[in-house]
Structure formats: C-alpha cells, structure tokens
Amino acid sequence: xxxxxxxxxxxxxxxxERQSGAGLAVRGVGLIAGLVAVAAIAIVSLRIGSxxxxxxxxxxxxxxxxxxxxxxxxxxxxxxxxxxxALGVGAALATAGATMQAVTRNPLADPxxxxxxxxxxxxxxxxxxxxxxxxxxxxxxxxxAGALLASLLxxxxxxxxxxxxxxxxxALAGVVISAxxxxxxxxxxxxxxxxxxxxxxxxxxSVVGRSLDTFWTLSPxxxxxxxxxxFLGHQxxxxxxxxxxxxxxxxxxxxxxLICSLLVVIVVGAAVSAAGPIAFVGLATPHIVRAVIGPxxxxxxxxxxxxxxxxxxxxxxxxRIVARPAEIxxxxxTAVVGAPFLIYLARQRTVEA
Amino acid sequence: xxxxxxxxxxxxxxxxxIRTRFFSARVNVHVLIFAVITLAVLAxxxxxxxxxxxxRIPFADxxxxxxxxxxxxxxxxxxxxxxxxxxxAIFIGAALxxxxxxxxxxxxxxxxSPDIIGIETGATLLAVFWIVTGQSSALLPLAAFFGxxxxxxxxxxxxxxxGISPNRMILVGIGIGATLSALTTFLTVRYPIxxxxxxxxxxxxxxxxxxxxxxxxxxxxxxLLAPAAIILTWPLRTMQLGDDVTRGLGLSLERTRLGLIAxxxxxxxxxxxxxxxxxxxxxxxxxxxxxIAGPLSGSVMLFSAVLGGCFLxxxxxxxQHLLPVPLPTGVVTAAVGAPYFLFLLYRxxxxx
Numbered sequence: 001x002x003x004x005x006x007x008x009x010x011x012x013x014x015x016x017e018r019q020s021g022a023g024l025a026v027r028g029v030g031l032i033a034g035l036v037a038v039a040a041i042a043i044v045s046l047r048i049g050s051x052x053x054x055x056x057x058x059x060x061x062x063x064x065x066x067x068x069x070x071x072x073x074x075x076x077x078x079x080x081x082x083x084x085x086a087l088g089v090g091a092a093l094a095t096a097g098a099t100m101q102a103v104t105r106n107p108l109a110d111p112x113x114x115x116x117x118x119x120x121x122x123x124x125x126x127x128x129x130x131x132x133x134x135x136x137x138x139x140x141x142x143x144x145a146g147a148l149l150a151s152l153l154x155x156x157x158x159x160x161x162x163x164x165x166x167x168x169x170x171a172l173a174g175v176v177i178s179a180x181x182x183x184x185x186x187x188x189x190x191x192x193x194x195x196x197x198x199x200x201x202x203x204x205x206s207v208v209g210r211s212l213d214t215f216w217t218l219s220p221x222x223x224x225x226x227x228x229x230x231f232l233g234h235q236x237x238x239x240x241x242x243x244x245x246x247x248x249x250x251x252x253x254x255x256x257x258l259i260c261s262l263l264v265v266i267v268v269g270a271a272v273s274a275a276g277p278i279a280f281v282g283l284a285t286p287h288i289v290r291a292v293i294g295p296x297x298x299x300x301x302x303x304x305x306x307x308x309x310x311x312x313x314x315x316x317x318x319x320r321i322v323a324r325p326a327e328i329x330x331x332x333x334t335a336v337v338g339a340p341f342l343i344y345l346a347r348q349r350t351v352e353a
Numbered sequence: 354x355x356x357x358x359x360x361x362x363x364x365x366x367x368x369x370x371i372r373t374r375f376f377s378a379r380v381n382v383h384v385l386i387f388a389v390i391t392l393a394v395l396a397x398x399x400x401x402x403x404x405x406x407x408x409r410i411p412f413a414d415x416x417x418x419x420x421x422x423x424x425x426x427x428x429x430x431x432x433x434x435x436x437x438x439x440x441x442a443i444f445i446g447a448a449l450x451x452x453x454x455x456x457x458x459x460x461x462x463x464x465x466s467p468d469i470i471g472i473e474t475g476a477t478l479l480a481v482f483w484i485v486t487g488q489s490s491a492l493l494p495l496a497a498f499f500g501x502x503x504x505x506x507x508x509x510x511x512x513x514x515x516g517i518s519p520n521r522m523i524l525v526g527i528g529i530g531a532t533l534s535a536l537t538t539f540l541t542v543r544y545p546i547x548x549x550x551x552x553x554x555x556x557x558x559x560x561x562x563x564x565x566x567x568x569x570x571x572x573x574x575x576x577l578l579a580p581a582a583i584i585l586t587w588p589l590r591t592m593q594l595g596d597d598v599t600r601g602l603g604l605s606l607e608r609t610r611l612g613l614i615a616x617x618x619x620x621x622x623x624x625x626x627x628x629x630x631x632x633x634x635x636x637x638x639x640x641x642x643x644x645i646a647g648p649l650s651g652s653v654m655l656f657s658a659v660l661g662g663c664f665l666x667x668x669x670x671x672x673q674h675l676l677p678v679p680l681p682t683g684v685v686t687a688a689v690g691a692p693y694f695l696f697l698l699y700r701x702x703x704x705x
Contacts, residue, residue: 106462106463106464107462107520108462108464108465108523108527109464157695157698157699160699168463169698171463171464172463172464172640172694172698173695173698175464175636175637176637176687176690176691176694176695176698177691179632179633179636179637179686179687179690179691180687180688180691182632182687183632183633183683183684183685183686183687183688184688186557186681186683186684187680187684189553190553190554190557190680190681190684191678193546193550196546196549196550196553197546200541200542200549201542203538204538204539204541204542279531279534280527280531280535283527283531284527284528284531287524328539329538329542331535331538332535332536332538332539332542333535334531334535335528335531335532335534335535336532336535336536338528338531339528339529339531339532340528342524342525342527342528343511343524343525343528343529346512346521346524346525346528347511347512347514347521347525
C-alpha cells in the first residue's frame with residue numbers, strides 16, 4: 001500500500017467519524033429514547049401473558065414484593081426471569097452479530113458463524129442422548145462447553161495452513177464445522193425419537209422456564225462480553241477499512257480479530273446456553289441499525305444492543321399473545337416480528353450489504 | 354479500462370479458442386482435463402455404488418446387467434433399484450453445485466448459497482406442512498417444488514425496486530427465509546412427534562425411493578438448465594466487474610440477472626423437490642471447484658457440476674453402505690465433505 005493511499009484511508013476514517021460527530025446530539029437523544037423503549041417493552045413483558053397484570057402489581061413485585069399476592073408471584077417467579085433473560089440475550093446476540101460482521105467484513109456473518117450454536121446444540125443432543133437430561137436448567141453448562149469447544153476447533157482449523165487466519169478462512173471453517181456438527185446432531189436425532197421429542201423445544205429457542213440464578217452465573221460472560229464489545233467501536237471502524245489500511249493505521253489486525261472473535265464466542269455461547277439457538281437477531285439487527293444510523297460502529301454497537309433487546313423481548317411478548325393461552329417459542333417469533341422490518345428497510349434505502 | 358482488463362486474459366496458458374460458423378468460445382483445457390478425470394472417477398463410483406448393497410453384485414455383472422446381458426434378478430436389482438438412485442444422486446449433486454456457483458457469483462459473496470437466500474426454506478415449509486397434515490406422499494416433490502418457486506418469486510418481487518440489487522435480494526431473502534423456517538419450526542413443535550419425525554427426516558435430505566420417474570424429471574430439467582447455466586457464466590463473469598462496466602459493455606443487466614436467478618432457482622428447486630434440502634453441496638462444491646480449477650468460468654461451472662455429482666454420489670455411498678447404520682444422504686454430505694474441504698482450505702488458501 002502506498003503512502004498516499006494510507007493517507008487517504010486515514011482521511012476517510014476521520015471524515016466518517018467527523019460526519020457522525022455532526023449528528024452526535026441526535027444520536028445521543030436516540031440512544032436515550034432507545035433505553036426508554038427498552039424500559040417500556042420490559043414493563044409490557046411483565047404485564048402481558050395468559051393473565052393480565054396491572055402495572056401497579058408489576059411495580060410492587062419488583063420493589064415491594066408480597067409473596068401472598070398471586071399476581072406478584074407470577075411476575076416475580078415467571079415473568080421477571082424471562083424478561084431479564086430476553087433483554088440480556090437479545091442485546092448480546094445483536095452486539096455479537098454486529099461485531100462478527102465487522103471482524104469478518106462480511107454482512108452475512110452470523111454471530112454463530114464460528115460454530116457456537118451448532119457446538120452447543122450438539123453438546124445438548126449428546127447429553128440428552130447419553131445422560132437423559134430433560135430440563136433446560138440442566139442444559140446450560142453442557143451448551144456452554146460445547147459452544148467453546150466447537151469454536152476453538154474452528155479457530156484451530158481457520159488458522160492452519162499458509163498465511164494464518166484470515167476472515168474468509170475463519171468464516172468458511174466455521175461454516176464447515178457447523179455443517180459437520182449439524183449432521184452429527186441430525187444423525188443422533190434420527191436414531192432416537194425420545195431425544196428428538198425432548199430437544200425439539202430447546203432447539204426452537206425459548207426463554208421460558210429458565211432460572212434466574214443460572215442466568216446470573218452466566219451474566220458475567222454475557223453482559224461483561226457485550227459491554228466490552230460496545231467499547232470496541234472505534235477499533236471495528238478501523239478493522240472495517242480492510243486489512244491493509246488497518247495495518248497501515250498501526251493496528252495489529254490479527255490480534256484485534258482474535259480478541260473480538262473470542263468475545264463473540266463467549267457472549268454467544270452464554271446466550272445459547274441461556275435461551276437455545278435463536279437465529280435472526282444477531283444477523284438482522286445490525287442491518288436494521290445500519291440502515292437507520294449509518295455505518296459508524298461506535299454507534300452501531302450500542303444501538304444494536306438496544307434494538308436486539310427490544311426485538312427479542314417484543315418477540316417473546318408477541319409469542320404470548322398470538323396463541324393465547326398457549327405460547328409460541330421466542331425463537332420462532334423473532335423472525336416473524338423482525339423480518340418485515342428488515343425487508344422494509346432493505347427496500348427503503350441502499351443498505352450496505 | 355475494460356480493454357486493459359480483457360486483453361491479457363486471451364493469452365493464458367491452457368486457453369483454447371473454438372470457432373465455428375455460428376459461435377466462438379474460449380475453453381480452458383486444463384479445467385476440462387480436471388473435469389474429464391472427475392468424470393472418470395464418477396463412472397467408477399457409479400459402478401461401485403451398484404455393486405454394493407445387501408445383495409452384492411460383482412463389477413463385471415453390473416456391466417452385463419446394464420447392457421441387458423445379465424441374469425434377470427441381477428438386471429432387476431441393478432436397473433430398477435440401484436441405477437435410478439445413482440443417477441438421481443449425480444443429477445442432484447450437479448444441480449445443487451451449479452446453483453451455488455451461480456448465486457455466489459451473482460452476489461459476489463463467498464458465504465452465499467441458495468438456502469441463505471431462502472429458496473430451500475420455502476420448499477421445506479410446504480413439504481413439512483404436507484407431511485404433518487398427512488397429505489398424499491406422491492405429490493410431496495411437487496409441493497416442495499412449488500414451495501421453492503413461490504418463495505423465489507416472492508423474494509424477487511419484494512427485492513424489485515426499479516431493478517434488482519443482489520444485496521437487497523440477499524437481505525430480503527434472509528428475512529423471508531428466516532420467517533419461513535420459523536414457521537417450519539412452529540409446525541415441528543406444534544404437531545405430535547409421530548407426525549413430526551418423518552418431517553424431520555425429510556428435512557435432512559435423502560435419496561430413498563428414487564425411481565425412474567424422478568430420474569426422468571431430473572434428467573429433463575437438468576439437461577435444460579445446465580447448458581443455460583454454463584452459457585450464462587460468460588455474462589456472469591462480466592457482471593462481476595460491477596454494474597457500470599456491465600452496462601457499458603452493452604449487457605442488459607436486469608435481463609441477465611433475471612436469467613441467472615431463474616436458472617439458479619430452477620436447479621435448486623428441482624434438486625430440493627426430489628431429495629429434500631441437502632446441505633453443504635451448494636455452498637462448498639463451488640468453492641472446492643474454484644480452489645482446484647481457478648476462478649469461475651464456463652469450464653469451471655461444468656467442473657463444479659461434475660464435482661457436485663461425484664460428491665453427492667460418494668456421500669450417498671457412505672451413508673447407505675459404509676456406515677454401521679444407514680443414514681440419509683443429507684446427514685452425511687457434511688461429514689464426507691468437511692475433511693476434504695478443510696484440506697483444500699489448508700492447502701489452497703492463497704487463492705481465496
């Protein structure tokens with residue numbers, strides 16, 4: 001890369017960041033509005049379900065809990081855990097998706113592209129097959145271990161050979177390992193109908209019947225990792241300029257990619273363990289966000305976290321409404337709720353894809 | 354600028370010009386040699402596949418049965434039971450590989466395959482609905498085919514905005530695909546397990562029960578679509594230079610794109626209708642073909658097709674005969690292909 005090209009790249013980054021500085025106030029206000037929307041959807045999620053609960057009862061259940069009031073018990077033991085888990089998992093998946101798309105420089109990268117979801121699924125199916133597990137709370141650590149092992153394998157394979165790891169090699173290695181684990185999972189499910197019957201509900205992705213205690217033990221990974229990613233926006237902007245420009249700007253791209261990918265693996269591993277393999281949020285939310293606020297990752301990441309949290313919680317609420325008194329798993333509803341948005345935005349603007 | 358791009362390509366080693374009164378074409382001899390070698394491997398694999406099974410038939414007898422010179426029961430086994438399945442595997446593998454190559458070229462993204470764009474999910478949704486509601490299984494391929502075609506039309510219409518931008522099409526495809534597969538998941542958790550199980554098995558993709566009728570349909574549609582795919586590779590290569598260059602060179606952008614999308618969808622829809630959504634082939638075979646034979650061209654497209662047929666046949670042999678428990682082909686494709694693909698990734702990563 002010549003010196004003049006480097007200078008151009010630096011100028012381009014500066015311009016991009018300066019342009020976004022112009023809209024600072026608007027975007028800051030947007031962020032606050034987003035947080036208000038998160039609070040609103042959380043309250044809706046506490047109130048709506050097979051029985052309606054007043055805002056007063058929901059409020060009391062949070063801050064002035066009386067275990068004798070039935071409605072407050074419902075909020076405290078059923079609705080509060082699923083709301084918190086939906087918010088946390090949604091924010092984590094969306095942020096991880098945005099990070100992964102920047103790291104691989106591929107807008108089709110899914111946060112589970114490094115084999116995380118398929119590893120977790122495979123571990124769960126194995127555990128159900130051999131150990132006869134049946135409750136989602138027993139799944140968590142198997143899922144987490146499976147997710148981490150699978151992505152380690154992807155890293156090992158993606159870094160092998162000449163030239164070390166490159167985004168496209170990592171992505172392809174991830175796709176291959178995912179396909180491989182997926183096929184073993186299918187084989188096990190085919191051999192044993194009981195496992196299929198137990199696991200198919202977990203596979204749909206759901207936040208029901210999860211204990212809040214397990215979630216808190218996962219939360220250092222889930223929320224810590226998400227926060228860490230949100231502060232890497234500037235680095236992702238540089239990485240997004242391309243390998244040579246990023247290097248010319250003094251970034252150790254290999255190390256940066258590794259750090260970001262590890263964060264994604266940890267965060268998504270925790271998310272899958274908490275709620276099962278939920279697709280679409282991680283892939284689509286960054287697109288929705290970029291279509292609205294532009295490509296600056298310092299803003300894309302926090303907005304993705306907020307949008308993801310809203311999307312997943314709204315999907316969970318919608319799943320409770322459409323089939324009352326029965327429920328539809330949140331993993332099914334995310335796409336139904338989010339896809340019209342994605343298509344609308346894709347038609348509205350020239351989306352960077 | 355274009356001239357500078359085009360000129361040196363003409364004098365590459367291994368390139369030969371074919372000129373007749375009606376057309377001229379540039380052919381990459383090296384790639385064609387690869388394709389011929391792969392075809393030979395394919396023939397050997399096919400014969401081997403027909404010797405295997407609970408009733409083993411020696412190589413020589415398979416040959417005799419094929420030309421109608423064997424014992425009646427051997428002829429029945431080879432020609433009625435085993436040959437249709439072998440031919441289906443080859444056609445389906447070839448169709449999926451070409452479909453993948455077309456979409457990867459069209460969108461210029463290495464991670465694209467027809468299932469990301471949502472075509473297979475449409476076929477799957479309708480087929481799963483067909484199975485769990487207990488409809489006639491004879492019409493299942495037709496249902497799956499229409500599912501795929503309807504989905505493709507919906508995606509195309511929703512992506513149309515004074516023209517088709519491949520990126521917009523991908524995003525719309527992701528949205529539609531995610532919605533449809535969510536509905537499929539909904540069906541699998543809603544219906545009782547004894548109805549869901551056959552639907553789950555269909556979703557894995559298999560070649561069970563291939564018969565001559567299916568082979569006929571496959572043969573007709575692939576022999577119509579494959580030449581179209583190979584011919585369209587030339588404009589596809591031009592389109593990879595960008596929209597402006599393509600227009601500048603006088604290609605009708607939208608019409609070519611529509612043609613490519615139609616051929617790619619057609620190939621994918623036919624394959625999925627016959628065998629269910631078989632993964633991995635459409636995504637990985639084009640990569641493997643390019644890693645072995647170089648950037649996409651008509652010859653490489655042909656090579657992809659042969660490689661895809663070879664690969665799916667191999668996967669079917671492994672799934673049907675070489676494992677302790679027979680497994681559907683779609684379950685095995687990744688297991689068979691992954692080691693080889695990872696080797697290619699390791700060996701040829703400079704070409705990526």
